[in-house]
Amino acid sequence: MRKVQDIRRYQGFFSMTLLCMLLLYGPLIIVMIYSFNDSPSIIRWEGFSLRWYYEVFFGLEAPKFKKAAFNSFSIAIMAATTATIIAVAAAVGMIRGGQFRAKTASFALLSLPLMVPEIVTAVATLIFFSTIGFVAGYATILVAHIVFCIPFAYLPIAARLENISSIYEEAAMDLYASRAQAFFRVLMPLMLPGIISGFLLAFVISLDDFIITNFVKGAGVETLPTAIFGAVKQGIKPDIMAISSLLLFLSIVFVTFSWFASRIGMKHS
Amino acid sequence: MKKTLTFLSTICLLLGAGTALSAGKLSIYHWFEYIPQELLDKFASQHDVEVTMDTFDSNEALLAALKGGKLGSYDVAVPGDYMVEILHNEGMLDTIADGELKNKGNILPQWVDVSFDPGRIHSIPYQWGSTSFTVNRDDYQGDIRTTDLIFNPPAELSGKINVLDSQGEVLALASIHLGIEQCTNDREKLKQLNELVQGAKPHWASFISDGAKDVLVSGEAAVGMIWNGFSAKARAENPSLEYSYPKEGYVVWMDNVVLLKDAPNRENALKFMDFLLEPENAAAVTNFAQYTAGVANVGDLLDPEIVASPELNPPSDAPAGQFVQVCKEETQVLYDAIWTNLKK
């Protein structure tokens, strides 16, 4: 055992790992630290303060940020919910559907939003909405988000379902359950960790999206990322760092939940 | 159960998003960092209107957005002089009938019969100012009153210049630098103009409008094209910045509030225009953006420091500024080509 350890070890890989972590976390941590800086200029450190967080919630621009936050969260909840429902159905169809002709094509279709570069999706969606006369606004953002959330919801759900044996639903059917009962009473509870994980990932993806939202948003509708982008273009200000830190914190919370949801599920099976 | 809850909350949110709390709405398309939030809040509470504002950073971006399907979703926009004329030619402006604006009389006489909107039937004056450039005096101590600093910069400034991402103003300033007219069909002159900007481009670090102040304040740019009031705001954050009124000339402009065609809230748009014509409110914009209002009787309401600022008071030997001109289609396509060629 000792020998295996030695063979697997490579000089310098640990320092590279530390460097990688430093690269990934360094900028985020520094922004978080500076969001507590008690100075209107972001350059000098003038002591710890929560004033920029106060500014975000109660300052002059607070209504704008609150509205953007409301848009972001309501869109994320609706888009993630819809995408999750579609993804659950698709996962059952794909993984419990046996072999069928359209399977490869269906999989390609489901992963299409992951493969097309975001900017291309954004352009195509904008042109599409404009051609069919769908006026840009809140609804256009929601519809666009549902589409790209589907694969992110699908992947953890499908992964979970693959690990659940089909004997459960078959046993339910043998006991004269209807197909709907077999799904809602038996299979879905087993899939739940995967569903939660998929929902949370779709939620985070929707919450974070900038490029597509920026293209399809309508007059006067901002989400947090587009509001942050607009503000950052005029210079990085401390309140933007505070709001970024908040969003960062939220993403971390959701990803952590998603992570544990999927892992608790794994232990069960 | 969980799903039912999610579903219910979704419905609630959907309903919540659909119903506005205020009686009416007003949708504004405005330049960035130009109007104080307090003033919008004041209008909102005075008229019980929900105000939303999107921002743009160049006249051309405004035009592109309206052409790209945003017409019909905004009530008012704030284009510069030449863009008012273009928007009018494109049929994108609504007409304000006689008597619809009760404060129309507050417009300063010299801004009533303007060439881009004679008699002010589509627009009201907002603020006016100039476009030139600002220099960080820590980086450059020489003579700054020449457009050479942008188009033919000394070696020490090369790579430290920011230019506005604004076709009209950049090409107008370049024409002023060359001493040629703005809408020329003369091939040789156009080639000269093209060569000038192409030759200057390697010296330019960036094309930034919305961050024009930030790049100067932070020291990323030593020279930056900028509007005079925005430069005054930059100077407040970094005292070594100095706005230049070049001897060759500079661009002047007047921004205007226009009533857009197919405005969803035409009534509120007119109320807003009336609101902005009140001296008190026009002065509030000036005190914020530090340009000059086009409304009478604002004098006593202005911050004296702004009125006396070097950005708003050209030196006595400075030439008069030039407005950006609207060219005919066959000429404009050539200027468009020069700009596309420059930006690519």
Add this chain to the structure above:
Amino acid sequence: MSNPPHGVFAPIRHWLLLPSWLTIGFLMVSPVLIMLVYSFLTKEFRGGVIWEFTFAAYDQFFIDRGLFGDEPPQIEWTYINIFWRSTWQAGLATLLCLFIGFPTAYYIATRPASTRNIWVFLITIPYWVNLLIRTVSMKFLIRDNGPINAWLLQTGLITEPISLINTPIAVQLGLFYSYLPFMVLPLYAAIERFDFSLSEAAADLYAHRWYTLWHIIIPNIKAGIIAGCILVFIPSLGAFLAPDLLGGAKNFMIGSLIEEQFKGTAGNWPFGAAASMILLTAVLLVMMLHARNQKIDAAHQGH
């Protein structure tokens, strides 16, 4: 037990798949097709489109007819260069990510199960954290008056701030930083599945450690390496935020070129659609090449 051909849900599989077919088909496939049509439409003066068929957008992309459009046609290198530069930058970002990501993934995969999960979790978080915020923090960090320069100045290591912002190097750094987690995760998954008894066997045959890495481990996890490279390369190729926020509108990449046609001042939708089609074609080519390689590999393994 594997899935039986006639399971409980097999008879209604088409109904189950229908919502996803409809959503993605209607809102993803048809928009791309309409975009294709758009790329052949005529641009109106001052923006907007006229429904008249033309090759003008592709002509503008590939052919230079001089400033006034009357010179003999030549190849237009500008946009090809932008694509080439984007490809090059995306490729370099991929290599950098591989260079840092491989040792990291390898190190994590060879940790004992208890600590391994913590490491994977630490890598997962940045994977999901808002790209905009990560790019903004990079911008903040490397500004002329940002914390790094301030610190270097304070320590006396430099006397003038290092000017990184608005340079291709900043864009490169941004791309690398943006997509680094995308590289580590698939690499990790591949290395974790690697059977280390092979390394042991190599060591028993007196193979040098680095020889083993190069000739035993890397060929065996090739699929993971390729997957990681694709996950970094494709989003880097179409990146918008990094060139826009870190490159200052002069260090154009494809993404910024496309954005400029729609959100910026250009207002040339057909040209933007054409550039998007060209980008999409390039990406699909990479994916197809990847799929073909996988098939070839599978065939080899079948022997």
